[in-house]
Amino acid sequence: MDIEKKASEIKDNLSLEIKKVKNMNDLSDLKAKYLGKKGVITLLTSDMASLSIEMKKEVGRISNELKKEAISVISSIEQEIKEKELNEKLNSEKIDITLPSTKINVGSSNILEGLIEEIEELFISMGYDVVEGPEVEKDLYNFELLNLPKGHPARDAQDTFYTFEDSLLLRSQTSPVQIRTMLSNKEKTSLRVICPGKTYRRDDDDATHSHQFTQIEGLLVDKNVSLADLKGTFDIVAKKLFGSERETRFRPSFYPFTEPSVELDISCFNCGGKGCNICKGTGWITVGGAGIVHHNVLDNCGYDSNVWSGFAFGFGAERLAMLKYGITDIRTFYTNDLRIKEAFDRKEAE
Amino acid sequence: MAISMNWVRDYVNLEGVDLKELALKVTNAGVNVEKIISHNLNNLVVGKILKCSMHPDSDHLHVCIVDIKDEKRQIVCGASNVKENIKVIVSLPGAILPGGIEIKPSIIRGVESNGMICALSELGLEEETPENRAKGIFVLPDDAEVGSDAIKYLGLDDTIYELxxxxxxxxxxxxxxxFAYEVASVLGKKVTLPNIDYKTIKDSVKNHFSIEIKTSNCTMYNAKMVKNVVIKESPSFIKNRLIAAGMRPINNVVDISNYVMLEFGQPLHFFDKDKLGDKILVRMAGDNETITTLDKKERILTSDDIVITDGKIPVCIAGVMGGENTEIDGSTKNILIESAIFNPYNVRYTSLRLDLRSEASLRYERGLNYEYCNLAIERACYLLQKYANGEVLSDTIIYDNIDKKKKIATVSKDEVNRVLGLSMTNDDIKKSLDNLGFDYKCVKDKYTVEIPNRRLDVEAHKQDLIEEIGRLYGYDKIISKLPVIESTTGKYIGNVKYRKLVSKRLRSLGLNECRTYTLVSDEENNLFKYDRKNSIDLLRPMSSDKKVIRQTIIPSLLKVYEYNKARKVNDILLYEIANVYYDMDKEDTKVAVLMNGNYLNNNWQQIKVKVDFYLIKGILENLLNYLGFKNRYQFVEKIVDGIHPGISCVITIDKEEIGYMGKVHPNLVKDDVYVFEISMNKLINKKIKPIKFKELSKYPSVEKDLAFIVNDNVNSLEIIDTIKKSAGHILSNIDVFDLYKGENVPSGKKSIAYNLTFTDYNKTLNDDEVMKVFDKIIIDVEKKHSAVLRDK
Structure with missing residues (x-):
């Protein structure tokens, strides 16, 4: 048969068959059929022995052209099919991204610990050391050296948990840590410490009372320390915890271990000082107590009160946290309800 | 403490002073006015009932015609004591009574009523009790002026400060x-003391009486006698003021003793002189001596109680309560007044022991000013003469053993300014001292100040003076600054830092920090008895669930677990680090972990990593590795109280036990709850090697697997130890990758499979070398553990 006619026939068949190709399997079958060892195009040149040289050349040329054309057609189809198949695969892999995530458990800190740490970091940055002391404490440190002599109403057995050993009690304040710090500083140099810790008093537990609570106390001992130094220090704490627009105020108060003693008030963060429920209409909220260290306390701890002076302050961690986060029941800190942890598992804007 | 401002007006001129502003000033000077109460009742007038007839349509209502000066009103009244010709309190339409009830003209069962005739309880002036309601409407004395303000007439137009x-x-x-002195200080005014000007009769108290003090716990005892008193109702100003200050009026004599106490702070005691006899002996009581007190209860006394006796038997527990035997009653004629000072500690001890704390005992406890002790008895005589028709005998019997040393302190202007951080001038300081009413001399910026006896709280020390000067001057004038102090770095001292490290690691491992109570019940403290020492019990616990200082945190975490479980929290991963105490004052810090539920969880994908022993073991290992104890700890099987006996171990570091771990015994919790508790102090005390980097091998490793069938009771760790010993230094890692019991493994045996990694840091290992070690391992394990290599 005429080689040209044959070639044109093959070409027609190929263009017909290629339209039926659906996938890579079909394509490789088609490839084999036309371009394989026994493919129709290959076979065109299989029995050329009997042909004249000219004819051989002619057949060779035609079949080569045909081969090139077939390869080009098939590879373009191949590309199409590959793309199509990838798209199908990707489509089949589509997921519902709205389904719930795998929960990664990250532990949370107790609300109080979180707040205490914030305050600790603030004071460390001002050169204060963080010190702790024992919760089972000597009467001597919890009361006597703090200018609370025997018979003082505040050390009434109704307020303090005594153990069977009458010189030992569950500390009713963190102030004994200040005493321990001053006593143990044999060189009697200036001091800056804060002492956070658990404290205990004989209170029945209810929404606003807890027999166990947490104090954060601070002490600075140096020469010529004044109430103005205390106020500047308190300003920093107040603004850090309750916002930079807070104003502070001292109100005269009484503590046996400081003189003068003051209450530490901040302008109400809720109403800004106009008066509301939270500040009971006064525009101010009391957040702690402080004062100039009493001369008896300094002398008791080996610091000559004619030379040294200092200030001390104390906050109730629970009270601060209740105010800051709007918690109304002090027992919240001790029930450890895991359902509330998410609310606190985040960084607060500075 | 409730203070009647009408009463304070007797001593300080408060004309034109806004009492709200004054309260704020006083508060800012350090005496907190917590609440201001004023009786703000309008439209209450004095009316006179001209006519009173029965209501035509009721068996208890009356129809009254009431004269209120400008007009005559018809008012329907339901009280049983309403009658003609009495003066009453009428609230007119427009009045708003306590509770928000507004009075309006109305028709009551067809009869017009234009107002209301009031009872005191309806006006909130008396407590709302059945007895008070039964008293009916309040009948005013005849001198009340018709049409005038009834509240003012009653002296109830008072403002009360709650301090x-x-x-x-x-x-x-x-x-x-x-309090008047405090008000005067704040306002810069003077105090006028009340009138004590009375007449005495010729007879002297000394003719009737003698006293003897036989204890140093009584430092002052004054006695005066008043004859022929008439016991009756007190005048209304006394009654009103007592009510305002929170005391119940009783009769003129009793009321006068309370009135003087609220005036000077000095409690008085009145004896019926005729019952008492002619002698008073103050002494300490004998143990088990008895007295029947005013409340008709027999009290057993101790040698720490001070008693007033008639020479023989107690007639009064000093400072606490009088005896029934000398009580003032309706027929009392002659009174002996006692004004005394006793040792505050004894009064405190006695009143606490007998549970008899009163307004009087509290005042004795806080200490008394001897000057007022002297004035109060005079004031009582004055009032008894004026309001009880008493005849006061001349002279006072006095026992006076008071130390009258003056309280004098010095302070300089510089000292004041240095402590307060202010720049007060001498004028400022003088003004403060003047206002306080303190006498002083000022020479060259140096003040010598005499502190008046009425200020028991101010001691003779410059710091006390500075506080007084400062609080009056005003702390609002202080300008903030920061302390100028040598700059040093702040840091965590002692165990605090280590605790924070542990805490942060446990949080990063997904555990939630808890804070539970240190005080627990005996039952809780007796759970998980591991390494237990003597517990510290409270002397007087408040309740049985807070009785002892805990030695373990695990029971508290179990309570947190139960709390959350009850609230449908499924995955409960907890830790707490807290101090425990034992043997009097020994302290340890425990790290406790409790885990239950899933560690990782995605329900719809059925992905679950359930907490089990090996998971909590992983948590602990991770923590210990982090703290630098890698390859130094071991888990040793041991039965621990409260822990499942088959899933229980102790943890050792360098052979020292640091705590225990396991599954909570099913007797305690049904669910699978895993716990560990270790001693942080034991960890802190151990030396830790510094971090040193070890170069990784440059040569490829060879991995080999092998599995043995061994008896069930052979521990994996034992086999690993054998493998390690056998392999020597080229074994770089070993891991268990399969544990199997069942088909193809005889019962009582298990198959355990290991993945071994061999590495040489100096060269590439060849097969022969590895196979030689591998074969040796097999022989050693088979021999030592009666093991059989699986699938050889």
């Missing part, structure tokens, strides 16, 4: 004169 006092001011601001 929330700091304990140091309990000795002076709990009486009206003391």
């Amino acid at each position: 929330d006092l700091n304990p140091n001011r309990n000795s002076d601001c709990t009486n009206h004169i003391g």
